[in-house]
Amino acid sequence: MHELTLADVVREHRRSRPETVALVDGDRRLTYPELDERTNRLAGALAAAGVGRGDRVLWLGVNSFRILELLVAVGKLGAVLCPANWRQSTDELRFVLDDLRPAVVVWESGPLEEALDPLRAGSDARWICHNGEGPEGYEEWIAGHPAVDPAVEVPDTDPVLLLYTAAFDGRPNGALLSHRALVSHSLVLGALRQPEEGFVFLDSGPLFHVGTMMFAAMTLVYGGTNVLLPTFDAELACTLIERERCQGAMLFPAMITQLVEANADRRFDLSSLRFGPFDEQWNSMITLDDSPWGRSFAGYGQTQVAGMLTFHGLGLGGLGTSGRPSLLAQVRILDADGAEVPDGTVGEIVARGPHVFSGYFRRPELTARTLRDGWHHTGDLGRREKDGTLSFVGPKLRMIKSGGENVYPAEVERALQEHPAVTGAAVIGRPDETWGQHVVAIVTVSEPVAEAELIAHVRGLVASYKKPKAVVVVDEIPRRGFTPDYDLLDDAHGGGGYPGS
Template sequence: MSVHRLTLGDVLGEHRRGRPLGTAVVDGDVRLTYPELDDRVGRLAGALAADGVGAGARVLWLGQNSFRVLEMLLACGRLGAIFCPANWRQSPDELAHVLDDLAPAVVVWEESEAVEKARGQVSLDARWVASGEEYEAYVRAALPAPETEVPADSPVLALYTAAFDGRPNAALLSHSALIAHSMALLHVRQMEDGFTFLACGPLFHVGTMMFTLATFQIGGTLVFTPAYEPAEVCRLIEAERCTQAFLFGPMIDGLVEANKDRAHDLSSLRFVSHSPEWDKMITVDDSPWCASRMGGYGQTEVGGMLTFLGLGMGGAGYAGRSSPLVHVRLLDAEGNEVGPGEVGEICARGLSLFSGYWNRPELNEAKTAGGWHHTGDLGRREPDGTITFIGPRLRMIKSANENIYPAEVERALKSHPAIADAAVIGVPDDRFGQSPKAVVVLAEGASATAEEIIEHVRGEIASYKKPRHVEFAESIPKKGYTPDYDALDERYGGGAYPGA
């Protein structure tokens, strides 16, 4: 065993010894110290191993936020397996794709109609464990798994993202990549002993997961709530004296409204300035992360953040400078670095980068051409060395902090029997930044209303991805085989893309 090894399991073992009285997780009535969490992780690893989970095997979580997400990740890490918390809001078709693609050995799930339908669509030899009492019995009945040597560079976390071709891909992140990213985030956020994070954003999203793991890394307290609900979030912030939470604009506005009578003391929350009402409720934080308004550039494939505005405040580039544990190059189509002021693809390598996508050898080869991870996004190095994010090479819509890929929505649109062709653009939205607009061409002799089309898409993919507007056209302008999105934007009011 290498003396240089450090895995998530090693971090948990160190907290067991160094923080025997420290609260690790809070979730409803569940409160676990680090030794208690370690005991559960050991038994869960034993249960998973008894069901054939070993090195490289996959375990899937289909449910809302729970402390079980963390302990499942840690248990998989102990076995050299890969854990995936998937988006529980997806349609049956999308969930079936995840089940078929990932081929998990064990699925832990919260019962829902969508999961039941997805389960019926695939042939999968897996152990299914219902979250709740069945899961608890599953853990209680097991013997702790023996210690095994797990390489720190082995993948441990899979997060579905990057629906380049209409279907998402599972980005694989290793122990060492997650630990490296946590250390960079700890530095920029200036996280200190006693840090308490409220995981009120989805744990299948890297934004919530990266703060969960950074809090775990420093031995802080993690507070879980199933989903964002303003009144409950206010209550938990006060009750658990939370330092940080996963929040952005509309969520913050919801908390201000829910706490307008000041029923809850939110002063423990050290967070970003947002509005006069919000700033009076919390403690406005002066760390580089919060003072820069959580700015920077990132994606799931880099563990969360590749650059931090907090490392380049006052600079010309509003994505700041690269994380201390990576390096970034702006490359042209031939793989040559472009000069300051010129636009190139943001490419990177370093300690926090992912290990490729699950079961995508051709895509992985293309994304790592020349020994660099090609993000698929464009940027510019300013004369002062800071970086400006320009926008995706493959166009993406950003709606309320969710990434929506036109190809994915277009695939759902084209499955409607009345639609012959379709394209999706993003249009400005006062509340969400952007919202999807569909431009559709009906098949000859067919008819469909905008409402029918929107409802059809809602049934095919997650509801937040459905178009909010539909335009009917005679044809879709093309550049080669792909839609001419610039022409569509000009004609149908597209705009407000990330980086614009």
């Protein structure tokens, strides 16, 4: 039996949807036949640059239609695309380059150039400027190759997408997602979201985040139109929703608030957007989504399952906060010894199924530990209720959620401890009405140091959203063995609001 890949999806849409627009980015519009032709040229360019099965292509830039055409093109060769978090510091990006060892880097000139210049000098990869001109510019690079399908046989179990995640130990790990994972997850997500013929989705969140990528992939699989928003700008988002008649978007509460403010005078017609309820103003601007997805609170997910593992829409009215498992997944709740716990008891969430990831790139021990006994051990705690629905309780290891982004204390603590005056550090999350939580650093120091200096120091090593909003200097950090006593620190410094709490 033939195994369906993302490349096959586009090949089929070329024939069955010859007039459908696949991608919109500014003034550029690509139909599915044009997308298939361009990805053939792009696959040829990548192959000429030495990209073959298992090789990596790195994207460094804001959202662009080229991310999705790169995803299809690497899929035609059996290679892997990594859209990296462009908001990272030079130090973080250097780690990604050293870890990923890409054959080709497609990068964006402009604001990122200063951070990337020192990295380009020492790299063996072929660097292509996606918004540049000449032989090293993206368009001229692919134009020199024929629009011939490479016709490489690629199993659907081959990884095609790598997303960095889970920096519990202070450094991120690359989760590998296969064609099968993305296609199968898209089918289940679509069953809940119910995209109809002519579906248009606004990629308003970053495509390095699985929350946006999962909807972009679903839209591609269902033959819809992806509209690319480079970075979130409320007025531009309103313009695109009205102009393209977008029916879906990736939006967090803070983004919705900005959209409401941008459209306070009702300059924009947002009625095409089908979305869940928020407040009276928002509800009056849009069409409330009556699909199972729109009437629910999403569910529980993570990058390692291509997006969602459970859907609240499959458990509407149930006791659990996270609904029931994906239609293509099995979920168990296990104790520390690996035995399934009774209903109502908290344990680790484990899962298996076609949209579970393939493992971590260059992390054989971590992969073996995570995917042991044929199950993906999520590192998260949950509980099965008596009606069979599931409740997500929280990470086994602490995580802060700020503006929809995951912040792992170990990563920020490592950055703090690189300052010469810091002798100890612990990081907590404090509730924040706008962002959910913000980061607070608790430090011990060997000499006086200004709060602003420590915040700027962290900002120089990690992405801006991870930096502390406040720094508290203490004489001693309470500990449980070698680990900071985060519960005591929360009580003393106003911590709380963690995922699942």
